[in-house]
Amino acid sequence: MIRRSLVACGPWLLVWLLAGCAGAQSALDPAGDQAARTESLWTLMLWICGVMYLLVLLFLAASIWRARRRLAGPPLSQGQASPAERPLLRALTGWVGLTVAGLLVLTVGSFVVDRQLAQAEAGQALRVKVTANQWWWKVEYEDPVANRRFITANELHLPVDRPARIELEAGDVIHSFWVPNLGGKQDLIPGRTNHLTLTPRRMGLFRGQCAEFCGLQHANMALDVTVESPSAFTAWSEHQRQPARAPSDPRLARGRDVFVGAACASCHAVGGQTAMGQVGPDLTHLASRRSLAAGARPYSRGALAGWLADPQSLKPGNHMPYVATNPDELNALVDYLDSLK
Amino acid sequence: MKRGSRTASLLPKPECDLTIDAPSIFFPRAPFPTRGDFVRQIITATIVAACLTAAACDRETRAVRAPTTANGVSGPVSPTSLRAGGGLALPPVDPRAPLYDGNAYQISEGQRYYEWFNCSGCHAHGGGDVGPALMDDEWRYGGAITQIRASIAEGRPNGMPSFSDKIPDEQLWQIAAYVRSMGGEADKLAASSRDDHMRATPPNNQAKPGPEHGDATAARLGAAR
Numbered sequence: 001m002i003r004r005s006l007v008a009c010g011p012w013l014l015v016w017l018l019a020g021c022a023g024a025q026s027a028l029d030p031a032g033d034q035a036a037r038t039e040s041l042w043t044l045m046l047w048i049c050g051v052m053y054l055l056v057l058l059f060l061a062a063s064i065w066r067a068r069r070r071l072a073g074p075p076l077s078q079g080q081a082s083p084a085e086r087p088l089l090r091a092l093t094g095w096v097g098l099t100v101a102g103l104l105v106l107t108v109g110s111f112v113v114d115r116q117l118a119q120a121e122a123g124q125a126l127r128v129k130v131t132a133n134q135w136w137w138k139v140e141y142e143d144p145v146a147n148r149r150f151i152t153a154n155e156l157h158l159p160v161d162r163p164a165r166i167e168l169e170a171g172d173v174i175h176s177f178w179v180p181n182l183g184g185k186q187d188l189i190p191g192r193t194n195h196l197t198l199t200p201r202r203m204g205l206f207r208g209q210c211a212e213f214c215g216l217q218h219a220n221m222a223l224d225v226t227v228e229s230p231s232a233f234t235a236w237s238e239h240q241r242q243p244a245r246a247p248s249d250p251r252l253a254r255g256r257d258v259f260v261g262a263a264c265a266s267c268h269a270v271g272g273q274t275a276m277g278q279v280g281p282d283l284t285h286l287a288s289r290r291s292l293a294a295g296a297r298p299y300s301r302g303a304l305a306g307w308l309a310d311p312q313s314l315k316p317g318n319h320m321p322y323v324a325t326n327p328d329e330l331n332a333l334v335d336y337l338d339s340l341k
Numbered sequence: 342m343k344r345g346s347r348t349a350s351l352l353p354k355p356e357c358d359l360t361i362d363a364p365s366i367f368f369p370r371a372p373f374p375t376r377g378d379f380v381r382q383i384i385t386a387t388i389v390a391a392c393l394t395a396a397a398c399d400r401e402t403r404a405v406r407a408p409t410t411a412n413g414v415s416g417p418v419s420p421t422s423l424r425a426g427g428g429l430a431l432p433p434v435d436p437r438a439p440l441y442d443g444n445a446y447q448i449s450e451g452q453r454y455y456e457w458f459n460c461s462g463c464h465a466h467g468g469g470d471v472g473p474a475l476m477d478d479e480w481r482y483g484g485a486i487t488q489i490r491a492s493i494a495e496g497r498p499n500g501m502p503s504f505s506d507k508i509p510d511e512q513l514w515q516i517a518a519y520v521r522s523m524g525g526e527a528d529k530l531a532a533s534s535r536d537d538h539m540r541a542t543p544p545n546n547q548a549k550p551g552p553e554h555g556d557a558t559a560a561r562l563g564a565a566r
Contacts, residue, residue, distance in 0.1 A: 312405045322406070
């Protein structure tokens with residue numbers, strides 16, 4: 001009965017496990033050059049190590065079977081190789097050869113992949129500077145023309161088929177930048193700049209995650225990555241360069257006044273307003289983002305209101321303080337922030 | 342066979358008369374105290390002592406929400422009557438003060454916000470610049486945490502702006518706790534042991550507190566503490 005149910009569950013279990021290979025945050029579902037190279041090395045290692053492991057088990061089984069059969073027979077002679085040991089010697093020589101060959105293939109393979117990953121990408125790379133903070137990502141799109149630079153937070157948009165050179169810095173402690181579908185991990189270290197090149201080849205929505213434990217809310221430090229067509233990317237970046245939408249009615253204007261007058265503006269910037277704080281995420285186009293508080297919740301007006309009413313219940317320990325507002329002010333503030341598309 | 346006779350009965354019968362002194366952890370307990378009992382008592386005492394020692398580990402209790410023992414908005418009446426050239430009455434005791442003054446987490450948060458809100462722009466990292474030094478023992482407007490918080494919230498003459506609308510109350514307390522730790526006034530176990538910038542003086546948890554003088558002007562006027 002138990003055996004039958006196990007047999008019935010087996011395929012489902014396999015499907016369930018294999019389902020982990022695809023998805024928005026999977027190194028086994030590459031959507032970019034760097035991730036594809038890493039994945040090919042991973043596959044090579046899987047096959048070589050898997051075959052070697054099976055061989056070891058096979059030899060072990062054979063030796064147990066032999067020992068049980070030969071237990072009654074005459075003992076093997078010591079010192080000189082008896083005719084019975086000759087096949088064993090041959091097998092051992094072959095085994096050593098196989099091990100050396102396998103290790104050689106793995107070494108050459110990892111060397112080649114390492115070189116490919118370090119290679120400068122052809123074509124004009126998009127330059128993006130990512131600064132990790134406890135617990136959010138500051139994303140700056142560089143441009144030779146100063147007023148064409150723009151800043152956003154917790155989201156990374158990349159055009160498909162164009163390499164992006166990402167500068168990685170940290171504001172407080174060590175973090176690690178990891179978008180598994182696009183490439184490997186790279187640490188962000190305070191006081192130095194690391195680099196990572198990503199060349200996306202497939203459009204889609206992916207998820208990045210801090211991969212170095214960085215404090216209480218390390219788990220809630222995600223990055224929404226969007227790989228889109230070059231035209232969509234141009235449209236998005238042109239929109240990001242615009243200042244925030246001016247309040248169109250008195251209620252939104254009231255929310256703007258609350259934002260600028262209260263403590264919000266000490267830390268957050270809203271383009272085109274007097275709010276110019278630099279220590280918190282830039283909120284110029286907050287309502288156009290997919291998630292809130294570095295992936296802690298999908299963006300919605302309700303989630304935003306909850307976040308402002310008590311930031312410590314959604315993400316305990318984070319550095320967003322509770323700012324005392326009465327319900328009327330809070331509603332106006334939420335309406336205003338929700339209008340920042 | 343004088344000791345451990347019950348013990349010995351479980352084992353194969355010895356050929357000669359060996360006294361087996363087996364640890365009582367593995368064998369049934371003897372009806373009288375053996376060395377095993379003594380060892381067991383030592384182990385128990387050690388475990389109890391370790392638990393008691395661990396219970397004393399209260400260097401830091403992290404409260405992610407601000408303590409709500411008092412109204413967070415500062416009222417029209419200042420908690421300090423100490424003004425430049427004025428009297429020296431101590432401010433009313435605020436029940437929140439010790440929660441910030443002796444807590445490592447709150448002080449380290451204050452250290453973070455000291456940079457974020459650009460206190461270092463005028464006061465440097467404690468040595469003073471356009472604003473007065475914070476790591477000495479001179480306090481123009483009082484060195485109690487309530488007084489420091491009031492100075493940040495209300496602002497003071499000759500350049501110190503009021504931050505009560507710009508910095509939430511919890512952060513004001515945290516910054517005040519950090520400022521106090523700069524001069525070595527805060528709890529030594531809670532003060533920060535390092536900074537992220539260069540400094541020529543010992544870390545805050547090794548700073549030696551001096552006597553609190555209060556305002557030099559007030560002292561000159563002869564007001565007694």
